[in-house]
Amino acid sequence: MSDKGDVDLTGAKQNTGVWLVKVPKYLSQQWAKSSGRGEVGKLRISKQQGKAEVSFTLNEELTTIDGIGEKAALVRAPREHPFTMQTVGGQTLAVFTESSSGETWQLGTPVGYKIALEGVVVQRAECRPAVSDNYMRLKRLQIEESSKPVRYSQQLEKPVTTNYKPVANHANNLEYDKKKKEEGKRARADKQQVLDMLFSAFEKHQYYNIKDLVDITKQPVIYLKEILRDIGTYNVKGTHKNTWELRPEYRHYQGEEKSE
Amino acid sequence: MASLGGGGSSATEYVVRVPKNTAKKYSIMAFNAGDKVNCSTWTQARMERDMSNRRMYAEEEATEGAAGSEFGKKQREEARRKKYGIITREFKAEDQPWILKVNGKAGKRFKGQKKGGVTENASYYIFTQCPDGAFEAFPVHGWYNFTPQAKHRTLTAEEAEEEWGRRNKVVNHFSIMVQRRFREPERGDDEEEEGEKGGKKKKKGGRGGDLRIHDLEDDLEMSSDDSDSSMGEDGEGKSKKKVSDAKGKGKKKKGSKRNAAEDSDDGDFEGVEVDYMSDDTSSEEDEPEKVKPSKTEDVPKGVDEMSDSEEESEEEKQNEEETKEEEEEEEGKKTPVHMEKKKKKGEKDSSGESDTSDDSDIEGEAASALFMAKKRTPPKRGGGRGSTGSSRTGSRPGTPSIDSGSTSNTLRAAANKLEQSKRQMPPVSSETPAAKRLKMEPSPQSPQPSGKSTPQPASGKSTPSSSDVQLTEEAVRRYLIRKPMTTKDLLKKFQTKRTGLSSDQTVNVLAQILKRLNPERKNINDKMHFYLTE
Numbered sequence: 099m100s101d102k103g104d105v106d107l108t109g110a111k112q113n114t115g116v117w118l119v120k121v122p123k124y125l126s127q128q129w130a131k132s133s134g135r136g137e138v139g140k141l142r143i144s145k146q147q148g149k150a151e152v153s154f155t156l157n158e159e160l161t162t163i164d165g166i167g168e169k170a171a172l173v174r175a176p177r178e179h180p181f182t183m184q185t186v187g188g189q190t191l192a193v194f195t196e197s198s199s200g201e202t203w204q205l206g207t208p209v210g211y212k213i214a215l216e217g218v219v220v221q222r223a224e225c226r227p228a229v230s231d232n233y234m235r236l237k238r239l240q241i242e243e244s245s246k247p248v249r250y251s252q253q254l255e256k257p258v259t260t261n262y263k264p265v266a267n268h269a270n271n272l273e274y275d276k277k278k279k280e281e282g283k284r285a286r287a288d289k290q291q292v293l294d295m296l297f298s299a300f301e302k303h304q305y306y307n308i309k310d311l312v313d314i315t316k317q318p319v320i321y322l323k324e325i326l327r328d329i330g331t332y333n334v335k336g337t338h339k340n341t342w343e344l345r346p347e348y349r350h351y352q353g354e355e356k357s358e
Numbered sequence: 359m360a361s362l363g364g365g366g367s368s369a370t371e372y373v374v375r376v377p378k379n380t381a382k383k384y385s386i387m388a389f390n391a392g393d394k395v396n397c398s399t400w401t402q403a404r405m406e407r408d409m410s411n412r413r414m415y416a417e418e419e420a421t422e423g424a425a426g427s428e429f430g431k432k433q434r435e436e437a438r439r440k441k442y443g444i445i446t447r448e449f450k451a452e453d454q455p456w457i458l459k460v461n462g463k464a465g466k467r468f469k470g471q472k473k474g475g476v477t478e479n480a481s482y483y484i485f486t487q488c489p490d491g492a493f494e495a496f497p498v499h500g501w502y503n504f505t506p507q508a509k510h511r512t513l514t515a516e517e518a519e520e521e522w523g524r525r526n527k528v529v530n531h532f533s534i535m536v537q538r539r540f541r542e543p544e545r546g547d548d549e550e551e552e553g554e555k556g557g558k559k560k561k562k563g564g565r566g567g568d569l570r571i572h573d574l575e576d577d578l579e580m581s582s583d584d585s586d587s588s589m590g591e592d593g594e595g596k597s598k599k600k601v602s603d604a605k606g607k608g609k610k611k612k613g614s615k616r617n618a619a620e621d622s623d624d625g626d627f628e629g630v631e632v633d634y635m636s637d638d639t640s641s642e643e644d645e646p647e648k649v650k651p652s653k654t655e656d657v658p659k660g661v662d663e664m665s666d667s668e669e670e671s672e673e674e675k676q677n678e679e680e681t682k683e684e685e686e687e688e689e690g691k692k693t694p695v696h697m698e699k700k701k702k703k704g705e706k707d708s709s710g711e712s713d714t715s716d717d718s719d720i721e722g723e724a725a726s727a728l729f730m731a732k733k734r735t736p737p738k739r740g741g742g743r744g745s746t747g748s749s750r751t752g753s754r755p756g757t758p759s760i761d762s763g764s765t766s767n768t769l770r771a772a773a774n775k776l777e778q779s780k781r782q783m784p785p786v787s788s789e790t791p792a793a794k795r796l797k798m799e800p801s802p803q804s805p806q807p808s809g810k811s812t813p814q815p816a817s818g819k820s821t822p823s824s825s826d827v828q829l830t831e832e833a834v835r836r837y838l839i840r841k842p843m844t845t846k847d848l849l850k851k852f853q854t855k856r857t858g859l860s861s862d863q864t865v866n867v868l869a870q871i872l873k874r875l876n877p878e879r880k881n882i883n884d885k886m887h888f889y890l891t892e
Contacts, residue, residue, distance in 0.1 A: 105403040105405050105458075107397075107403055110398055110400060111398055113398050114486070116486045117485040117486075118386070118485075118498075119483045119485050120480050120481075120482055120483075121480065121481050121495075122481075123480060123481065126483070126497065129376045132376055132378075135375060135377075136376045136377050136378050137374070137375050138374055138495075139373075139374050140371050140374060141485075141493055142369050142370070142371045143371075144370070145368055154374065187391060188390075189388050189389065189390060189391055190388070190389040190390075190391060190393075190395050190396075190397075191386055191387070191388050192397050193384060193385070193386060193387065193484055194385055194405075195382040195385070196382070196383050197381045197382040198381065214382075215387075215403070216486070218397055219484075223485075299429075302429075303429045305429065306429045
């Protein structure tokens with residue numbers, strides 16, 4: 099347990115400074131498509147008159163956007179993204195990681211699950227695309243996409259004929275009738291046997307519905323009710339289903355045993 | 359890493375990489391700046407998920423056995439849920455809050471709750487610089503806001519609501535938590551109330567009950583509780599007195615500060631009867647405390663009755679007498695003022711003057727308060743008294759002089775006020791309470807006030823400056839000139855505490871004086887009154 103809970107504080111001690119950058123969705127999607135070592139672009143930091151200017155340039159190959167429809171080919175992601183730098187103030191932001199090495203699970207927790215403090219955020223930035231026609235088109239596309247309702251009505255040309263056809267007798271019904279015939283009418287078994295069955299059933303649960311009991315014992319309802327009247331009580335119990343339970347003298351439930 | 363040197367500004371380019379397939383999931387741990395969290399100071403930290411909500415989502419099977427269970431209950435429940443469209447949310451371990459413990463058991467605790475909606479519209483990336491100069495960007499999977507968890511006790515919702523109702527009256531906020539702490543162990547007892555009071559009073563001498571400035575019901579309630587429970591219990595009574603003593607003191611103190619708008623407190627301490635009869639000095643200490651509860655009880659009554667003070671002096675005398683008698687009876691165990699009050703009430707019935715007994719209560723209060731003040735501020739007395747005494751003389755006509763922190767001044771102020779209100783009353787009556795009060799105040803401090811006391815009799819209409827009580831012929835004459843008095847009344851005037859004589863001596867000396875003076879006699883109300891005309 100101590101391994102799991104401990105936090106690796108090396109990052110905090112070193113006071114590694116990191117940047118927290120907010121990146122638009124489309125850009126992160128493009129980044130996900132990167133190949134190889136994962137190089138996605140270049141970051142240019144320049145100092146002009148005391149102010150730092152940061153700008154990110156997306157790699158060429160990642161500018162193609164796909165998956166939006168016919169217009170995809172026309173639109174490309176913009177390449178230039180200046181960063182807007184912000185201060186962290188008002189919050190102390192630290193970065194921690196959870197890592198699970200390997201997929202082995204033990205006692206419900208992954209083995210080698212480690213929490214480590216990576217560092218502290220020193221700068222916040224927002225990645226904005228440089229405004230261009232390209233970008234505008236992209237945005238328009240996105241808006242069109244998102245404004246489409248999830249559910250829509252579509253007119254059908256032909257009526258659907260595959261599902262319901264009129265049938266003389268449904269397959270379900272046929273099966274049901276067959277089953278019934280096999281079972282036959284329920285015969286009255288010996289009273290003692292029935293009692294045994296009932297008692298063993300009441301061992302498992304305290305309250306039973308009459309239908310359930312019929313199922314269990316396979317006895318006709320009237321016969322079963324007679325027997326039940328002897329040994330049990332009909333119980334309204336406050337719930338709307340009326341249930342049968344054994345009489346108190348026939349049961350003691352602490353040890354989950356019954357007494358006759 | 360390529361550096362470009364274009365356009366006079368220095369710019370450096372870095373490659374940005376987004377590593378794939380990292381096993382690590384990055385998350386943000388956000389602390390409020392006000393908490394001043396510095397991660398580099400942490401020596402050790404532990405963090406795990408807070409699984410306490412698991413039972414909320416888990417289907418509890420209370421009775422899996424035979425007893426109380428129904429056949430097919432689960433299925434029926436499920437069918438019911440489906441029918442009504444009830445969807446229970448799953449318990450996701452991912453979304454549970456974190457519990458972060460820093461620096462072991464004695465360190466801080468934080469709870470980190472997941473902030474929703476972070477990854478919906480925009481993604482956050484962490485840019486770290488690698489040793490090779492390139493940047494690596496990692497996506498952030500979750501944002502957790504960490505808040506420090508209070509280790510001190512807090513009030514529950516009900517308690518908080520109670521306290522909210524009393525917020526205008528409670529001044530001492532520390533006592534709230536103290537009481538709560540004592541309430542908890544006592545809760546096991548059957549007599550919770552007793553326990554509360556006992557707890558408050560016995561254990562914490564200073565702070566029994568919240569300090570109330572002017573809460574009539576609470577005072578009355580407290581007084582009734584006091585009388586009920588303390589009647590048979592001496593020890594408790596003592597400690598209770600102590601407590602209510604402190605309470606009252608605190609109350610008075612605050613009263614003086616807060617009472618610009620309130621008239622009520624000023625008149626509270628008038629006419630409070632003080633014990634003069636006990637011989638030990640130690641019992642003296644008890645007395646103010648004993649008297650204190652009466653004061654606190656009497657406060658509400660005093661307030662109301664302050665204006666009706668016509669027969670005050672008579673009642674005073676009665677009161678004093680009672681007190682004296684009681685003192686003789688008791689050794690200062692019971693609250694004499696309690697008894698006194700009860701006796702007063704008895705007297706009330708017998709004499710049939712309901713207003714005045716209240717007045718005498720006031721007097722009693724004032725006396726006790728004054729006494730209290732005396733007891734309480736011995737260090738201050740030296741300097742404070744003299745100056746306040748003089749200032750009081752000077753300021754007597756109008757403003758009650760309020761000294762910060764010295765309760766005696768409120769009492770003086772009270773006395774002042776009473777003076778003024780009574781100025782229309784027969785001068786005699788006003789003189790006696792004032793004089794009595796004044797006498798009570800500085801009697802231990804004989805040198806200074808005694809000087810002032812001498813001009814007093816000459817001035818006639820009482821300047822409420824401190825005066826000493828001396829059983830002199832002059833004094834007796836003064837009294838008898840002003841108003842016809844019985845021997846009892848006279849005795850009351852010269853209480854042994856003040857004069858330093860024992861009761862026997864007082865009686866003797868008084869008898870001698872009376873012989874010398876040879877006053878005229880008159881029968882008023884079937885009692886022999888003496889008076890002088892000059």
